[in-house]
Amino acid sequence: MRIRIAILGDIVGTPGRQVVASAVKRLKREMGVQVVIANVENAANGSGLTPDLHKKLQLAGLDGMTMGDHAYRKKQIVPTLERGSDIIRPANLSAKAKGKVCLRLVAEVEEVKLPIYVFTVVGRLFMNTMQGTDPFATADRLIEQIHERPSVILVEVHAEATSEKVAMGWYLNERVTAVFGTHTHIQTADARVLPREIEGPRSGASVLPLGEGGTAYITDLGMSGPQDSVLGRRVDRVVSQMTTAMPAAFDVAEGNPEARGVIVEVESSTGRAVGVETIVLGPEDA
Template sequence: MRIAFLGDVVGAPGRRALLQCLPDLRGPRRVDVVLANVENTASGSGLLPDQHKRFAEAGVDGMTLGDHAFRKNKIRSALESADDLIRPFNLPGTAWGRGAMTLRKPGLPAVHVITLMGRLFMNGPQAGDPFAALDGWLERLHAQHRDGPPPVIVVEIHAEATSEKVALGWHANGRVAAVVGTHTHVPTADARVLPRPGPDPTIPGDVRPGVGGTAYVTDLGMTGPDDSCLGRRVDRVLSFMTRCVPSPFDVAEGNPHAHGVLIDVDETTGLATAIERYDVAADVGAAPFV
């Protein structure tokens, strides 16, 4: 099976780029399951119910949120009732919504998706240990599949620090199909399927390494205007950074792209066989831009 995961959708340009690329993903790219981080959809911060509904109707199978998950209060009902929308798993249990989802489509194995928030240099909601949270969730999930085929699992790490993302990828290696990073909006060039690591020579008798086979990328990039500062107007950001003049960081418009990855998964093992970047320029002369 093939899974697409698109990076943070930013504002109106990102929404339109996402909607425009769906026929390409479903057709020539042969994607079975489309995932997207949508936490910057509403004017650059948060998600509104009508936007969630529009994406679902257009064919986005699963949507994730990060540190801006609760910026729009109206999304609470969808977070608490929808099967295709999650916020970070390692937030306090009293937070709105769920942190993991199971997507089921006819003829395909179920795809289990969890999103975790990093702790290094992150503002906003205080998150718990993403490593421990993932371990506990995986233990319960694998126990449910003990007598059947291995589950297909996709992990999103929404974090600022590349070191934290890379570490989580190695931590999950061999136990999940993919670990993808979001939040920093800049696509990274390290997409690969992690190999089987050797034992740690500093630990006597260490036999803990995973079996490999986990697709990994540090950041998907964003689905939004590339001619920008992380999706925001360049002039506004420069005004603040060079002259310390407060300025609204409005969403930019220029050169919208859809950035993400395509992941091929072996359904018999639940592990990845390939990962490739997906970077496509939107056609601003076509719908839904015009």
Template structure:
């Protein structure tokens, strides 16, 4: 049997939240996921997450939420980060940072299977360091530490690489290939066309002569999930405001856009025995702004 996990890209502003609320029933009907996870760091007007919005997203059916470089933009989320085990910040922030760096989720299998519990799913978020402003620890070193500390080795592990540079995301995918079920990129808000299951690779070796750790294959990978938000925009922000700044170098508030809201991410099938991915499919669901909850009628 397999576990199906849906991971959604950065939820951006009101448009992203409304699109998610509208599309969630259809998403669940189509993909029949055992778990739905989402990056929620842009949910509060494009930057950060509040406790109230965290509760609303959970009520929509999001089982676990991750935060990236905007993790502390809303200070009121600190307590939720400390108390709610289904909300995490990046594992490679300093140890003294508020919140936890990984979460454990327990998926429920299908009703046909008697509602039995499948293997645990551990979700880990890492921040990249290339072109990123938030000081963080070395993501490759930290992921080794976290993997060694997980309570159970017989579990499904999903790693979110929240990074600017595509090279850093791809590198993490190959580094963890065969050791985790999935490495999924976020942060850049543009869905990429490289969703695939990484193949087994020969042991090329690493600097100093040590063998390549990730080589067995079976890891689902995509460089960026895209965003759950308005695609008639510049990365979720109003086109006119961003163009004004880029063409004049004058300040303009980067207000969140509204047009063409969509729900984007991936669906991943993971074998319960091997704990490796067998399939990955991109999700791109357009919302209808003429229907609730976009309209009051």
């Protein structure tokens, strides 16, 4: 039995929320997707999330939501992060940081119920707005705490550096179902299921273990928001500041909203990814 999970990139502002609401309907009704998750940290006018918008995204059909370096940009979201069963903050922050660090969802197809665990780590390279602890050690710790088998494990790497995301993909290969990058808002062209065998030592082994299927990977899901923009912001405002050095308000753009991400296909008997495809859905596709 195959399970299909859609993972959508950073939702930016009102255009992003609206196009994701449309995309979720099509994903579940027409594309055979059982579970949809998304990064929502830019949903409130491009930076942060509010309780009201969290509720709207729930009603739009999102099953799980993740946050990144803007997790606490809107202070009123903290109680939601603490109590909500469908939203998490990055796991490799201080132990004193508010909010839950791991989601447990369930995908159900016919009589099959498959647990899905989701967690996020922030990168350490060039991420000046939020200092995280070792994301690799954090991933190890959380994976060790998951005892249900089979289960799906989805790991978001919210990071600036592509090298850090790629390294995490290889590090977790064959140990999790999928590793996906967010934060840079540009969908990359490297979605694939990583090879099951690779040269080089890891934990004393000469090769990574073999198995049916493996770990799906993409360096960045892309942005769910206005594509005619500079990472979701108005082009004129960004270009003005870059060319004049004068401050400008980086308002959210509006043109050409699209929801971008991937669909991961999972073998329910093993929890391994057997396929991954990038998706680009506009409002006209719903």
